[in-house]
Amino acid sequence: MPSIERKALIKELYKETETVQVTGNYAKHCPHCESKSISRYGTQKGEQRFKCGECGKYFKETTGTVLGRIRKKSLFLKFQDAMINEEYCSIKKMAERFGVSVPTAFNWRHKILLSLPELNCKFQDETQIDDIWIRYSQKGRKGLEYGKKRGGTSHKGDSNYQVKILTATNSTHTEMKVSNIGRLKKADIQRSLGDKITKKTILISDKHKSIQGFAIDNKLEYHSFKASQHTTKDGKGVQLLNNIAGRMDTLLNRTFKGVSTKYLQLYVNWFKFKENSKNNIKEINLQNEILSKKYTWDLFSNIEGIYGNFIKNHSARTYRCPQQQKFKAQNWNQNLAFKNSFI
Template identity: 25%
Template sequence: MSLQSRLNKLGVNCTCPKCNSSLKVKNGKRKNDIQEYKCKECGTKFTAFTNTILEKTRWHWDIWIKVLEMTINNFSIKKMVNILENDYGCTNINEKTVWLWRMKLIHSIATLPMPKLNGVIQVDETFIRESQKSSRKLVSYINGEERTARYGRVSSKYGIMGTEFATVTTAIDSSGYSVCKVTGLGKLTNEMFIDLFSDYFNNPSYICSDGNLVYEKYCEIFNIPHYIKPSNYSDILLKNGYDDCKTVEDREKLMLKLYNNDLIDKITYKGKLNYIEFKNLKTNNKLSLARVNELHKDLKKFIYTDKTNVSTKYLEDYIGFFTYLKNWKVRFNHYPSSKKDIEQIFEEILTAKVNYIVNDIKTKELDLPKPSGKYMNILIEETKKVREITKNKYFKFNEEDGVVTFNKREYLLDIPRYKLYNLCKEYNIKRFRKLAIWSIVTLLLKQSDIDIKIYQLLEKDRYLRNNDE
């Protein structure tokens, strides 16, 4: 069956690609013997190939299917060229041609719709170091100046809250379906998360996350129960002697104490819960971050190992491609392997009518939200302050620091009550236990050296996390 016949059978361009009218007439054939149509409504001339990945192609169906199969199975470019030349008689192709061909397919798959997520949804970010792979001129995303190439594992200057990392935000539901999006360079904001993810959440029963305030704000806006497990959960248990408890009863007493002091995981927007109620809800609804953490491992293996790193300007395409394959496995209980599987995916690409031409790939530029220059200046200055005060030249802010917005009030309102009480004792604030939290925070912010105290708390917490890694 010819390519044209296959497209007609799939119903591709059965209506006008411009006005969507079904009123069309045949308008002769083009030089390559392709049937042309003319819309009776708007006069647009088109073929079955218009605005599809097959437009202007000279390769037949089986070759496209083979290239897609090799792309999905992570064949090297060199191996793909050898197979196409030796087994399919393709001439005048080289590694650059096949790389461009592969990128067209990866982009097309990445643009296919992602699923709606239901039930218990786990969300979290992971961070991919910015890369300018294959670029002739390297530019620092911190100051816009030309930079030298990195060799080996070179530490970032300001960590994941700046422009040195791309933030990939991921969500996965209890069925295993996932949505992964590159949300920008640097920190995730409330607006980014709502814009990119709210359409994919189908009345979730719970959202599970770490202590990033973006997720807490989302749950507040949409009134969704929120399970929060701090990233340093294991450190908290270790520091408070969990491993030293001899009996189950001792451990339960310790967990009760930690829960009442707001030190461990909790559920918000579900009313006031005692420890037993919380524990039952957590167990019965299987609230955790295990699925999303496993997803991050797979994603990083895909980017850093399977693809040996990816240029940041193409990262959205590779993340979308990865997500599609993960969701395929959930739908069909296996990764695409047979020719029938590959043809089904290719038919999805064709019916979606994604047209990604070579010039689009060659002229692709980084188009991700970046922190403003003002934000970066504040981040740099605040990082320097913390490093000087704490004598830790490696300190970097992360996504769970309330101070990432450099709002000291927000940070103090978010820390456990016992830490606020300890600060009150240091400043000799009287009768603080009878005061509301916001009143305590207001009094603390009036202290001349409160910045130093906050930075010391941050540094102490970071030390614990780094030890755990």
């Protein structure tokens, strides 16, 4: 089909006729000063506007959320639905399918990943734990001397080029966190997954000094085995975890042909969300989830800064700032944004 006809068809399919209902029911406090003394104050472009009784500023329910600055809101929500409920698919394919540019599809994907609901759960019983290794990558970081090739380092084994995704899983729930680059230490485990572990957690892992140390520090039951033996004497192993590691590798390296370390946690969150929602019967209203996250825009506009902090604090790599697309930050809530930081 000629591309003009194709574009027209896409437009027809995704006509902006349905307006997104933003009721204002989720505006509970002022995003500028967090005051709860707010009142309705007319509408703007069909959306309920509010005034804060404390600081006097105006805002809408979408202020600070990723939906706030999206013009094609209903298309954006369809894009989100496809990301959550369909197979993983490349940015290029998504751009073609939704009739948006590749950079728009790229930004939309990251905005959606930043506002995914958290399905929180603490481990109460046998839990397999290990670090999954992914090579450090600066894919797409324009203006950097070593550009793309840097991701394809030939360093074998554990090195300062291996990004660690600390992963814990049982048969119903999985937690994953990009913890550090280089050797995983006790402190990395504590910082990354410490709040998901309880006194009742029983850790199962191959012989990993740091995990053992973490278990001892936290007085946790711990079962380990030599990697060559695959299981403990009574048959405890890390099959679930190995399965996740295999699928992560395929996803990152084949489906997406490599993911920049800067965005790795976002893709980890995507995978984690899809895994965990398989076991979650509760209906999640994704639009309301987006609206309840008032700091997502700040996170989105600070991704480079958050990544820079991660490189400086948790790796032996040198942080280099690339030429980058600048986004105007809201900046009203930077502390909150960093507190909720994704790395």
